[in-house]
Amino acid sequence: MRFLSGRIVALSAALALVAATPAVAATETPVHLEGRLPSGAAWVMDVPADWNGTVLLFSHGYREAGSPNPAQNAPTEEAGAAALEQGYALIGSSYATTGWAVEQAVPDQLSTLDEFTERFGPARRTIAWGQSYGGLVTTTIAERQPGRIDGSVAMCGLVHGGVANWNSTLDAAYAARTLLAPDAQVPLAGFPDQEAATRAAETMAGAVNTAQATPQGRARIALAAALHNIPGHNDPSQPEPGEHDWAGQQRNQYQALSRFFRTAMNWRQEAESRAGGNMSWNTGVDYARMLSRSPYATEVEALYQDAGLSLSGDLEQLANGPRISADPGAVDYMTRNVAFTGRLDKPQLDLHTTGDGLVPVQVTRAHRDAVEQAGSSRLLRQSYVDRAGHCTFTTGEQMAALHAVEQRIDTGAWGDTGPAAMNARAEAADPGHDHAFADHQPSPYPRPFDLARFAR
Template identity: 40%
Template sequence: MNLHARPRTTIAAAVAAVVAAPALLAVGTPAMAAKETTVISGRLDDSTPYRFLVPDDWNGTVFVDLDFAGSATASRTAERLVEQGAAYGGTTRTVTGWNIPGALANQVEALDRFEDAAGEADRRITMGSSMGGFVAAGVAQHYPDAIDGVVSMCGGLSGTVSQWNQKLDTVFVLSTLLDPAGTLPVVGIPDDVKGSIAAWQQRLAEAQQTPAGRARIALAATIGQLPAWSESEPRPEPRDTEAYQRGWYGALAADSLPYIGQAMSSRRTFEALVGGNPSWNTGVDYAEQFAGASPEARRVVSRLYRQAGLSLAADVSQVDDAERIGADPAAVERFALGTEFDGRISVPVVTMSNIGDQISTVAQQSEYQDEVTRAGNAHLLRQTYVEAPTHCGFTDAERVAAADLLLHRLDTGAWHGRETPARMNRVAESFDLGPARFIPFRPDAFNRPYSPDWS
């Protein structure tokens, strides 16, 4: 990688809240061990810890990451960027949690604290994964003058309200077809979150043992736009109906971070934060949702229903006729603050998604692109895709390549087609940090975009 920011002289040893790197950080590579590295650390106004690694030959570029200070060791991605002369650091989500507005403000405050100690930066970049990727993109919308670029990885960029409406749809279909008595929670998750997760996983495991249950799991996964990919198996061919369905089941209930688990635990957390339920399915046409799914997913579901001897149309009608769930208006307003994306970006943004992500489902990227395009800012956005399963299933090579793409745009003022999979793979392979698996990909249209007319 070539970081072309203005070179810096050696940073002062006696800056506020600074200690030598080995005292706080396990240095993982010989190159980094050979480089003089300073750690700037402290706590923000809300008590959130922050920490930055600053190389002695700092070039003026600084990355801020929501989850950096939560780990005792630096990732190989952070190490490589520091080796190239950038400073890398950030905060944690331990204090803010689902308080996204607070996490956004913390990124800016952490950058300011960094500059108080190290001097003014030439380029301030927000970078992160999962909620960190969401927050990185949110800073661009809410604090456009505070940063120069964004690398958002595996963030649910349809928006807070939007993505959780879609998760509601998935669990609602499962509840209607597999738990018609309504014994398992959909919203209003009880205190015993682990018990709720276990009960749902047991119900889904039982359903997976029957043709009817497998068909209904597939229908719910299709409406929720889940990937048909399990971390324990290769990416399935659409013609392999059984493998395709197993992938859906794995993503939904059986992988190390199951979708149904997050649908219980995170919902319990943010419902408490916003004071009610911010999700609804009043007015949703589930027949239309299914009809808008990808042709390959619809074909697999249809085959499974035929094998089970069930009527797909009857099950969809049953879901459409079920009693709906309404939202608390005040909770919706509070939840939307953190953030519903409107496409109004003024700095370059790189997104990276792996197509088998069961938590930040890849269709959400199409909604983000649509919003940016409608706002007239498509020239500032480049989206990249990786062929891999699991939530945020990237290699360090792919993560550094995403950062390299943004840095090239900031260096030159143009993208020069470097976002193409072939070029991304060449760049990633040059780092010797793991496989490079960028692919051409166009996600399905997101089926639950947020509208202000939600009631």
């Protein structure tokens, strides 16, 4: 991505400048560089004239297989421009492939950091930051390559790890198939190709759309959504329902669930092709207990009562349905690449919106629990933005998270990371916008297993 186009110099001139003068002189004018790693990944770097010595290593989100794959070094153009204005250098790669590129992303990002160091010398400090799938990449770097960075920020990230992610996705898909399409014989895993995954996704989306027309179907959609913790307000374009507006909350969950199966099936198939099989399971899962831990249990109970439907009967169906076992080799692949122990050596801040329907906010609770079990709590902070949507942060909120981590790096203490202090940081960085840091305590992560034991 190109930021501050008026300040960009031509690539040839920039290379000549770097070759001819010491590293510090390369920042006397803004520098924009692009290149390619031996892996095939593209990289991009922007260094402002007044570089402050900190480099921000950005990890981008998921890109579907076959989609365009440009290098990216900031979450948005606005955030990139703000960071450059404050003197940060921005770098990032495309990763060598699209899709669930768990093996390629981390080495490509670290190689991009090497490319930067070769051109500009060692940074005074390096902060890794990333959003969505890139939050998973960032957290992997933080856990497994802590010597390469000084701190990290995972924004709307899959901080529960890859094993947990695919298990949680399986839960909602299993409930929807069992209750809404019991005779369709739709596979939930083990897809041979994208064509099979697409057929399954279209069948399930059709079943959800049909179910929405009846009170019984709407109640069952709410149950499937609750097992994935899809919130009742998950898109900024939706009207925000009242606290007890069960029908309004369910409509919003339905919209998210109707789009869910592309992730649950097409994205899964691509990940399975890398892992060599199915990397998730629901053997031994107690769905009644899982529902009881969901913040949407009361909504589900009310909708079932209004529909004259037996919730216990449907939970019994889930309990007795055919379960899915994982392929051990595929679990091992995912574990080796992106399962988290919670062990941190450098400070990390997790930033999440409360109304995220794609990566529900409970993933941060999973990360916090793992970090506590690993004895690394002093290095983790988590901040929440009271807003619907996935990665719907203001520029100021993103900069506030970076500045909080910087303070921890510089002083050895977090200082105040409460909502008022974070909103003040956001306003200072990005005046005049509706910043919305708020107190929030996510409910327990629904999956009943310890993340750390899969990554030892």
